[in-house]
Amino acid sequence: KAGVTQTPRYLIKTRGQQVTLSCSPISGHRSVSWYQQTPGQGLQFLFEYFSETQRNKGNFPGRFSGRQFSNSRSEMNVSTLELGDSALYLCASSLNELAILRAGELFFGEGSRLTVL
């Protein structure tokens, strides 16, 4: 079974630009969540999508947004990039079912490393 695939793996942007990151979950997984990883703040939850609906949202500004498609693939977008947005953005998928919001194993991708200059 293929793992979680994230694209692009590396990208460099300048302040003020916007970026879109893509995530393909493990086949059959309907929950996709996004995390930001930085040396200073560690791993921080951005948002989670299940069946194309945002189910949870972390404490990030509105510049951070996401969506999920009918095939469970997800994208996240960051607009008006700031230097502090430089980070590794991790996508994770899981088998969490809507009826039972029970935490299960998260399968992480290798991440998209964003550098903002």
Add this chain to the structure above:
Amino acid sequence: QQQVKQSPQSLIVQKGGISIINCAYENTAFDYFPWYQQFPGKGPALLIAIRPDVSEKKEGRFTISFNKSAKQFSLHIMDSQPGDSATYFCAASKEETSGSRLTFGEGTQLTVNP
């Protein structure tokens, strides 16, 4: 507000030794406590997890000890091996309402010397 505090930040042990990483949480609503292992260039991977209805869970060389009254839990790696060298993250969540929303600790960089 950091709701899960992890220590130490880094740890060096000799091959065959015991590695111990500690975490403390503040939110008493948390009821799921996983540990994730991350190698350089890779995403975190679930190592072992515990729910507060038990005080200890063991899987191979890895053991979680959980103290609900102290709001603390720890990871013990027995017979540590150089291949265990990685960054370890503890995490916590409230299952019923939080789904995949994990609150992570700061991470511990473990180095096991041969």
